[in-house]
Amino acid sequence: MQVLMLGWEFPPLITGGLGTACAGLTRALVGKGVKIDFVLPRPVASAQIGGVRVLSPGCEELNVNHGFEPRVNDSPRTMTGKTLSPTTLKTQSESPRSEFPPSFNAAPDVTSLQPQPDNQQETIGLNQFTHLPYPLDATPEPVATFLQAANGNPLRASQSIDAFVKRGGVVPEEQQALLKKMVQQAQSESSASISSNNDSPPRTGSTASEADPAHADVDYGDDLVEHVRRFTQFCVRSLANRDFDVIHAHDWMTYEAGLALRAITGKPLVVHVHSTEFDRSGDHGNPEVLAIESRGIREADRVICVSVLTRNLVVSRYGAAAERCRVVYNGVELSEDSPSPSEIRRDDRIVLYFGRITYQKGPEFFMAAAKKVLEHTSNVKFVVAGSGDQAERMIRMAAELDIGDRVLFTGFLRGRDISRVFSLADLYVMPSRSEPFGIAPLEAMSHGVPVLISKTSGVSEVLTHALKVDFWDIEDMASKIVAVLKYPPLSQHLKEHGRFEVRRITWEGAAQKCIQEYERIAS
Template sequence: MKVLMFGWEFPPHISGGLGTACYGLVKGMMHNNQEIIFVVPKLWGDEDPVADFVNASDIEIDYRERRFQEVWKNLTYMEVSSFLVPYLGPEEFTKFTDYSEHDHFDVEDSVFAQKYSFSGKYGKDLFMEVSRYALVAAQISKNKDHDIIHAHDWLAFPAGIAAKQISGKPLIAHVHATEFDRSGEHVNQKVYDIERAGMEAADHILAVSQLTKNTIISRYGISPDKITVIHNAVMDTSIIQHNARKKVPEKIVTFLGRVTFQKGPEYFIEAANKVIKRDPNVRFVMAGSGDLLHRMISRVAELRISTKFHFTGFLKGADVDEMFAISDVYVMPSVSEPFGISPLEAVRHNTPVIISKQSGVAEVLHNAIKVDFWDIDSMADSIFALLHYEGISRMFKELGSQELKKLKWEHVAKKVIDTYKTTINQ
């Protein structure tokens, strides 16, 4: 069985958990001897060779063929006047204008050359790149032999739909996050429409949590029979032994993630303020970037806790590992988190975690403290307890490390492959 898989990014060039999840799944597929053709808009040349990679920027298309004209007519071309990042909140998703230019071949040469060089980034032409990516996907599905199509999240859904339209093979839509997770009730209608179209066109849907499945059912009107929940995992389940040393004498409590509505950074700051009032010998770290960063810096200044609060900006690679290693507590206070791999990474570094009940990872990580994202009193009490009662901290470390061993990508991949087989047979 050959799988034609469409993503938008792949490590080491990532901006969020989607790329990490794709990498884990593909590596898990390798352990199950599954053949994967993985397509991304732009390859950088330093990707781990775990799949048969296809660089969409290298694909030549003859857009004058009728089949491609039909695909193009079904796409939406949007000229975007602000920079959009698919993982961020509503402040990124602002002014854009919808044009219907697909039937006007006087713009063919400006719209498409035989090849289109994708930026591979999340810029002002994102929606146009999503549409072009879909057209290239149609060509790839014509050229590459495959048995099933797998598309990750809304950026790749149009590509999956186009590939299915050309090859007739079944489509799996993998939902890692929805527009409601990213933006709350202030959804970008165009993104929502793309998500819904992908879910409706799919022969089957994979959701990363029961929480996500419930959203798909209630918000997108999809039948529950069409959705299978398969939780994410962690790349390596072994506990990391490290020699990282803190440069400060105080205990360290860390928030690591995008500083956006979805991740609940404001609740972390309010809880930090309560903890510092009880024990000033604690430092709090907010590692990440996002549209709420400046607002969070201002709030810390208003609370007069700047000397105990640090903003590191976006971290990756070894810097992330070191941050986890020197942390005494990791907190993920997400308002809406489809899954959330970072708490599993914290457990790998032997760091006890506090996670919101509104996260998908809470469904599989049982040995962690769970609080409602809005309950800053409970969050503060939990932080204080883990910092001051060694027995509680040690218990969560030990039980969490045992639990982590069950959360392997090989097991996730086996479940995904079983879903492929069932979908093909149907």
């Protein structure tokens, strides 16, 4: 079986999320003898990653480059309307960036919190500059941290480091020099690309964009829909003549490319729904994204959903035919490097929130529960590990709730820092409003950490030895946190049985179900 798999990130840079799901499933499929070409919208350094052949613009095997490298902008362009990203949808204002986070009523009316307009500079450069010769997973800290916070834009990351150093922060000079070198190389490569385009004028009577949209010198900022359009063009031009049996498209960014390739080749299309616009943005989603999602889900030969929750949503909200929808739960790769509890020596108990700090994830409910927990016990600290458009609001909320000294915001974590934060945690809390699946709780359980999860999550369908709560029920959430912290037998029971339970939730099982669907639609 030869599968052409379309994705947006491989391998993953962070734990949890779409990249982790794609990597886990792909490795398991390869282990079962499936041959996979994994197609990405941005150039990667290696053509083979973990037994998977990776195809991208400019790769040697395709020997093409369809202009996926936007120009470097010293002066970010102001954009209006919706700003799109694969993981969250943000509304962007044309007003300049404020020095202070927006004010809001933090307590106790947590349900009044809604997605807020994001600051312009926060989203400039999304998914750009990933052609750099220094991949994030090989870049030393703290350069990688600043690059990740800047969405891969080395210019913004360099500016942030300069500001950080001026405020008294310490960054080794050699790492500052490394980042400046990355900025110079990005600018040099972009200038060369622009010069090359200018040397080849368009055909008479047409603009450069009209003559060859895939090669056009277009600076589309962080317009993800434009990235999707160009990715579709790249796939059609470069992959239509390749030999494969099935097309497998992960999430909405790749649906258009999958549909186009199916139309040309006649090969069956599987779309894999990891998240929907209703999960990310509630009933106020972006119409363009909704249209793309809807078409992909309705027209695919098979729709793989990560949970029953997601399957019900795609049937009821997108009009998908129920008989074409299959539930394939995500898996988890068990951790082998987490220390045992006896190796941890500390007085404070640690309650962990780990993931994107966005409206969908419900961080304000975590903060409100923290306030109530601290009314009953004092030797506890709440660690918020992650980044996102709600981070500043949560910092402000902690201050207004007068618990700022008991809440630690770590920012974005990667590498061994992830295992470290899990090893310190006494409880992991996932208070998401809507979570199609939720891999992070499985990763926490694999580290021997008890979990408290939202009932509106796909992972709650497969877990027995986990505490569950309505995301909006602050009283119940706080009560269950206190119970785990104060009653060691409960904590120990969740640890032991949870770690045993998570061993049966594997990517190999998910891969086998995908293979069965491949064979059914390909026959």
